[in-house]
Amino acid sequence: MSLNTSLRDAISANLAQTVADYKDFHRTPELSMQETQTAATIRSTLEALGLETHTFGGTGIVSVIENGEGPVVAYRADTDGLPIAEDTGYDYASTAEGTLPDGSTTKVMHGCGHDTHITVGLYVARYLVEHKDLWSGSVVMIFQPGEETGEGARAMLDDGLWNSIVRPEVIYGQHVWPGKAGHIYVAKETAMAMSDCLKVTVRGKQAHGSQPESSIDPIVLGAYMITRLQSIVSREISGRDMAVVTVGTFHGGLKENIIPDSAEFKLNIRTFNEEVREVVLNRVERVIRAEAQASGAPEPIIEEMYRFPRCYNDPAATDQFLDVVGAELGEEQVHLDRAVTGSEDFGAFGDDIDVPYVYWFFGGYSPAKFDGDEPPAGNHSPFFAPDDVETTLKTGIRAGLSAVLSTVGK
Amino acid sequence: MSLNTSLRDAISANLAQTVADYKDFHRTPELSMQETQTAATIRSTLEALGLETHTFGGTGIVSVIENGEGPVVAYRADTDGLPIAEDTGYDYASTAEGTLPDGSTTKVMHGCGHDTHITVGLYVARYLVEHKDLWSGSVVMIFQPGEETGEGARAMLDDGLWNSIVRPEVIYGQHVWPGKAGHIYVAKETAMAMSDCLKVTVRGKQAHGSQPESSIDPIVLGAYMITRLQSIVSREISGRDMAVVTVGTFHGGLKENIIPDSAEFKLNIRTFNEEVREVVLNRVERVIRAEAQASGAPEPIIEEMYRFPRCYNDPAATDQFLDVVGAELGEEQVHLDRAVTGSEDFGAFGDDIDVPYVYWFFGGYSPAKFDGDEPPAGNHSPFFAPDDVETTLKTGIRAGLSAVLSTVGK
């Protein structure tokens, strides 16, 4: 049940423009929950297709493509960039800047490839609008902001998304990653990890750098906390289970000869199931509190910043997706893969209304990139961007359309 | 050989104004090498005494009080504040702000008590001008900026201080600290530590927080470096020698779910002699480079930021100081003490022209402050400020005048 020939021809015929649109998005990333220009472009593009647009959660845009009787499906793309200084060397590399919540300025980059998601999503919408003869029913197109901070899906839901928009029977979404361009990778059941983010304020006691005995040194204490945290994954979790504990930031001290009063670090925790998650969270807190005691320090402050839910691919919907996308792209291009340690708030759209969903990955690199000793750069690297943009985008569009049409297609 | 009665009376009579002047300086601290308002006030005060002023190193002010034939002595006071948010609760507490070299804004505080040094220095000058009958010769009054960053003495010397100003035969200086108000503390020979400051750039490899295996994690690496550095003092230096290794700052990462490309920390090292200094510097570099190797990381970058020389009190000049200040304040108020681990660039003025010098401490707290379990706050603490301001300043002035007059007094 591969795509109709006229649809395939349209995808190929428009590819130069598709790539050009992608490069525009690539040049102009915006930070999470600040995607105002990006949202404006999405809105005007959808409206140019004759669609009505709705705004949820500030910079989230939704259109429903209606086409008579039939099932309702949803397709979601996320739209935000990251505080990374791009280092790809492409002539369309980003030079954008943004302002972080703490007021500091940063370079911004589509370092997670959401520019491909926007582009693919807008072309999926266009082809559905232009080929209404091939399907009937409704398709809800969701352009979600703030995925990187775990805020966007929640903001759209809290803003009443499913109260005013028709509820689908299945939801699809996809993500570019450092796989081979032209290939699709999907996991059944657990697809992506849960993620918990904590902020830890290490409290010490300030003193002159020459008099550590008058201080409680929060930098040394923080360093002991971080080295001690390594033993959670190495000693307290079974080799058969998955846990990743990353300290992504550490900040303390203004001057080399003053031992500061406090320091701060932020933790990101990935797990595949609730039981392991509870163990890790419990151990992280235990280690941090005990290390503070070892220093005779005041109680550290541990705050939950946000959490991502598990992304659980419905088995039946995944099997159906495997069938149709295998038929479209060729069996050998479609891989049933293990769950990944990355996280997504995509699952929230389905979990919120108890609707099944499928989330998959599409590759972004030409095969030659995999020949060397070093694998190609991964998401969140300053070097991450598809090198074979045409194949990458075409494959994303064909996979997205195949999935949507597997439900609403005639 | 205590101070003349009329001089003592003058000190007491002016005490209310002395305290008021101190509070003005306390309210308006400025960061190192940015002491423009402070320098302007010093300049106008000296000029109001009829003295000519000279500027060295941008914000360093010098006046020579000439009074006929006789010896030449110098007296030095330092003038800069610190990037600390004051927390003393005094109604004259600082609310000043300043801009650090990296462009960020910070609260500023006279957290090391240099406001007492300026006040004492200006009144020493005043009494010398007003009591020329008591002495003959010349006194060089040096108001030095940028002591906290080790820049100020060097800047004044490099700007030609001793080429244009008459060279003294001895130099005096003093520092307030958490001792008892009314008391003087001085060490013979080694008086203060050498200080070396290093900046370490920990280089890693950026990756998504869920994929540490694709990264070289510079925060975990930095934490291992910092914990490993502890063993230098604990294992590689004799218990009979002195070494302090403080990591005063550690900064890395922008976002909890991105393992950053690099992190940075700054080290401050204190030692009393060149041999131990060499061992510590060598070991610090060895540990940092080896830890980078343990992570398979690129070579870290270790840069010397600045260093403070040793402060070596001339034995004969110190004995003379002990005699005169003991006579002035009472033997039991004057303490021959061990060397302190703090550092100063005061010594550079004498070392540069091979002239002997004496540097001592005067206490800032009333006796009751020492009764509790907790000692009173030390220098560089947000809580540091004299509570018995009158006694503190009066003692500083009497000690300073005693020292100067022990050489130029009639």
Added chain:
Amino acid sequence: MSLNTSLRDAISANLAQTVADYKDFHRTPELSMQETQTAATIRSTLEALGLETHTFGGTGIVSVIENGEGPVVAYRADTDGLPIAEDTGYDYASTAEGTLPDGSTTKVMHGCGHDTHITVGLYVARYLVEHKDLWSGSVVMIFQPGEETGEGARAMLDDGLWNSIVRPEVIYGQHVWPGKAGHIYVAKETAMAMSDCLKVTVRGKQAHGSQPESSIDPIVLGAYMITRLQSIVSREISGRDMAVVTVGTFHGGLKENIIPDSAEFKLNIRTFNEEVREVVLNRVERVIRAEAQASGAPEPIIEEMYRFPRCYNDPAATDQFLDVVGAELGEEQVHLDRAVTGSEDFGAFGDDIDVPYVYWFFGGYSPAKFDGDEPPAGNHSPFFAPDDVETTLKTGIRAGLSAVLSTVGK
């Protein structure tokens, strides 16, 4: 295709004696490669069944049960105990002692349950001998010593096992573990981890405990090595892969006030595939050598003690086993499980002659043991021993016979 009724009846009828035999083995464990009494008992038991016995690798015993034309299968049981002081409280608990290779004395315990393996193996042999009407072909019964040290299988193979004994077309083996008595657990393809054991000699420099500056402290260095090794699993291996790095021993120093010249620790590494294994071994060596450099210590000595190969269950043979044992014990008693992180030298028998094999686990605890907060004690714990011995042994015998008869049964 479940077991013949007369065979089942025999198993039940003999159960009291089976349990008594088990308890005898439990009381009298011997250390690896020293199983002389155990081997003698096995030999006499097999000979009492009319079988000829062959000795390989010192304490390995083999008998071939010949029964006319037909396929040849092998069944392997391992026989050695561990240097653990039993703490089960059972009246048949071991009080045995043994001598370790370094000459020291230790309590010995069947802490890994090999006593059940011997008992089950001998009864499998007995029933095959007593029920020759049910099958035809040959069954090679292998009683292997020295599994715990990875020496036994290699010793039997090096002693010419497959040169003098008829080669089978499939090999079976099983292990008791802390699952439910009556249940069978098996993984397809990778079944157990590879294991690498290293001995590390940390070289330092001896000195008086009060003069660490004259020493290179191998205990502090070893401690830094061990804490630093934690980051290999936590940071350098994907959460989707498996690696366990255990430091099982650390020994250094004779007297608290002498910093010793050296210390020694032993590492055990578990991985599921060669690629991850290479990364871990490389990183372990990198960390150990770099930490020695951080201490300015002589090169540490890293020696490979032994390694266990992967245990890879042939997919077709595993499917066949799942069918027959599911038919015998009930589908719901048989679990297709994930690979375990433990290791075995069982795989060497098949790998050596390129013959497929299947290795599975049988549970040792009654269901009530799983109700509390604490899971029941695992292998190598001083508390490990089946509490429902009857069910445990009966299930082992039924599973073993089912597997063997699935190939040679009529």
Added chain:
Amino acid sequence: MSLNTSLRDAISANLAQTVADYKDFHRTPELSMQETQTAATIRSTLEALGLETHTFGGTGIVSVIENGEGPVVAYRADTDGLPIAEDTGYDYASTAEGTLPDGSTTKVMHGCGHDTHITVGLYVARYLVEHKDLWSGSVVMIFQPGEETGEGARAMLDDGLWNSIVRPEVIYGQHVWPGKAGHIYVAKETAMAMSDCLKVTVRGKQAHGSQPESSIDPIVLGAYMITRLQSIVSREISGRDMAVVTVGTFHGGLKENIIPDSAEFKLNIRTFNEEVREVVLNRVERVIRAEAQASGAPEPIIEEMYRFPRCYNDPAATDQFLDVVGAELGEEQVHLDRAVTGSEDFGAFGDDIDVPYVYWFFGGYSPAKFDGDEPPAGNHSPFFAPDDVETTLKTGIRAGLSAVLSTVGK
């Protein structure tokens, strides 16, 4: 007030025999509190001088040399060896063995030079007996066992030493160390550190090495404790104070693939004053208990093994000693030195009856040994032994006699 010529001549004339006696003691060291052969030799030597001997504390020997009216002084030598395998290469190197309290066998060495102490002590006694014309009064010669374990002085005192032996008005003692042969080193007031020894039992939970999640790993926990303890000296004690924290032993685990139930380490702590001692002991306990909490481990067991008191040289007695030994050996051979970080139970003899005492060091190496990059081996090293035995012993005898005769000499 140097030694009488006939006494000096006697010392020189007997030097070959003195050296031969030293080598005999060097060859035959015995472990602490097991010095039975050594005590027998001392006893017979003293009795051959016509002295009565008394035994205290098992292997402690005392003789009082009586010589009419006059002051009473005491001289003490310690007699025990160490569990070190000698590596000096001398033809008189020890090959002795001994049995440690835990039953294990060890090589034994006079690795702290007590063989020189015995030899010097016996010759001091001999010369006092043979030259009674030069002095009057009484000299108490104390040969003390078990100095290395802090047991010996206490054992002799508890055995009633000062109840049955005449009490002296001053006590002298000395120790060989890696200074220059012919030179004497002495500190006034605090002369040697206090020493506290602790035994720590790290309690965990045993499990198979492949299943750390079922364990509480006491080796990793112990390693974290040891690395964390480094920060006490580096961060919690002023650079101006002295503290040494040495972990001299660590033992855990029998088999690399079993995570053990517990591990044990022993700590030795050196400090110069009670205040710092209390801080260190408090912090050591705090760190150890907090680290156990970080692992979720049972409370570790911290036991005091023994402690050494401070060795405090009476200022007046030290001044007198400096005068007489300077006169005897030459001013430039006698050094007023800083306190050392080593410890001694010598002070207990005087502290017990409130009698002043002086303890000094005499060098053991020829000057050429100090020319290279490496200092000569220190006490407790397998390479420690005087290379210029003649000068070493002669200087010890002259210093000992000078001290004794400064009080009882005519």
